[in-house]
Amino acid sequence: MNKLKYTFGPVPSRRLGYSLGVDIIPMKTCNLNCVYCELGRSTEMTMTLKEYIPAAVILDEIKQVIDSGERIDYITFSGSGEPTLNTAMGEMIRGIKAMTDIPVAVLTNGTLLYMPEVREMLYDADLVIPSLDAVSREAFRKVDRPHGHLDIDRIVEGIITFRHEYKGPIWLEILFVKNINDSPQEVKLLAEVAEKIGAELVQLNTIVRPPAESNVEPLSDIELEVIRTRFTCKTEVIAHFKSDDSTTPNLSHEDRIYDLIIRRPVTKDEIIASLRLTPEIVAHHVAEMLNTSRIMTSEYSGELYYTSPRVKNRPVLVENGKSS
Ligand code: SF4
Missing domain, CATH: 3.20.20.70 (Aldolase class I)
Structure with missing residues (x-):
């Protein structure tokens, strides 16, 4: 992709x-x-x-x-x-x-x-x-x-x-x-x-x-x-349920980031843009989740992606034109 x-x-x-x-x-x-x-x-x-x-x-x-x-x-x-x-x-x-x-x-x-x-x-x-x-x-x-x-x-x-x-x-x-x-x-x-x-x-x-x-x-x-x-x-x-009409506000920042990552590999910039969080907040929670192995990284075309170790058959992790 x-x-x-x-x-x-x-x-x-x-x-x-x-x-x-x-x-x-x-x-x-x-x-x-x-x-x-x-x-x-x-x-x-x-x-x-x-x-x-x-x-x-x-x-x-x-x-x-x-x-x-x-x-x-x-x-x-x-x-x-x-x-x-x-x-x-x-x-x-x-x-x-x-x-x-x-x-x-x-x-x-x-x-x-x-x-x-x-x-x-x-x-x-x-x-x-x-x-x-x-x-x-x-x-x-x-x-x-x-x-x-x-x-x-x-x-x-x-x-x-x-x-x-x-x-x-x-x-x-x-x-x-x-x-x-x-x-x-x-x-x-x-x-x-x-x-x-x-x-x-x-x-x-x-x-x-x-x-x-x-x-x-x-x-x-x-x-x-x-x-x-x-x-x-x-x-x-709908107040207290709405957040840019698209997220679940009762989740913590970390859970919202995780929720994106388990769906597809995302870069840090994509997380920032999707959830409208500051780069500092995203960097902090990503580091925490990497430390606890809740998420992992994967490099593709020179870009660093965050992904979930739980998702085995992710179709969009593509390297050299083949699904991994
Ligand atoms: S984008 Fe912001 S300023 Fe424009 S209509 Fe929506 S809430 Fe108002």
């Missing part, structure tokens, strides 16, 4: 099972700059839609992972910015559908769904999870710090229009930040809009990982539960 640049995982996810993340946007290109963003502040605030990464490159990488025979329950577009900014996304989704039956999910901030061409790109996805953190202009400005060309009324209309056009399920995600978008008035507006959108599921979240801004705070479980009672549609609290 060639070095993977745009896919991460598959990693276990409470919502999507074993999810193969697909990252089709350069870090951190977005039209929002959310105070809670776990990727830090947006370095490229843009409304420019273009083919940031070509479909062929992404499809080739996905095929390699699928061919390795790993368990994948969902192929999930998410990652380093807003994926719908990439105009090749429709082609990517169609390409995946032609290649496999594995369902495709899209995590999006939902801000571009007012554009017909963006809605159309998502028609073939099996599940779409748009975010909507505020309905009032003031809360939207404070929590998501949008690009100047975005208008919250138009965004809400876009999500509603998409609901009418799209045949698959929509799970609406709302992330609450204390004293920013959790006022009773804002919650009331969000509950009304969620009802209007008619999403199959509304998922309530709060900050669970280090946010872009250090002075913002999460809501408690009780506060989220109280908010949940204000919604009339099917609603669940």
Whole structure:
């Protein structure tokens, strides 16, 4: 398998099972700059839609992972910015559908769904999870710090229009930040809009990982539960289960790293990118696990991989064109 640049995982996810993340946007290109963003502040605030990464490159990488025979329950577009900014996304989704039956999910901030061409790109996805953190202009400005060309009324209309056009399920995600978008008035507006959108599921979240801004705070479980009672549609609290939508947060850093390694050989850089951990944390836990022989190393094409001694018939450890 060639070095993977745009896919991460598959990693276990409470919502999507074993999810193969697909990252089709350069870090951190977005039209929002959310105070809670776990990727830090947006370095490229843009409304420019273009083919940031070509479909062929992404499809080739996905095929390699699928061919390795790993368990994948969902192929999930998410990652380093807003994926719908990439105009090749429709082609990517169609390409995946032609290649496999594995369902495709899209995590999006939902801000571009007012554009017909963006809605159309998502028609073939099996599940779409748009975010909507505020309905009032003031809360939207404070929590998501949008690009100047975005208008919250138009965004809400876009999500509603998409609901009418799209045949698959929509799970609406709302992330609450204390004293920013959790006022009773804002919650009331969000509950009304969620009802209007008619999403199959509304998922309530709060900050669970280090946010872009250090002075913002999460809501408690009780506060989220109280908010949940204000919604009339099917609603669940997902905070404390979510971590970049793809990992099991109750696991320690070491277990999360191990969980990646037992699935396929990975380099240190891949662990850092997949789990969004610092190089220091990864180096520390990898050294610990090597000391206790929980993992081992394997060199291939000049790259050092970490792998599990427990996995005997790993298909992707390939040397000189042959499986080991
Ligand atoms: S949380 Fe998502 S939408 Fe918000 S700034 Fe980060 S990448 Fe963009």
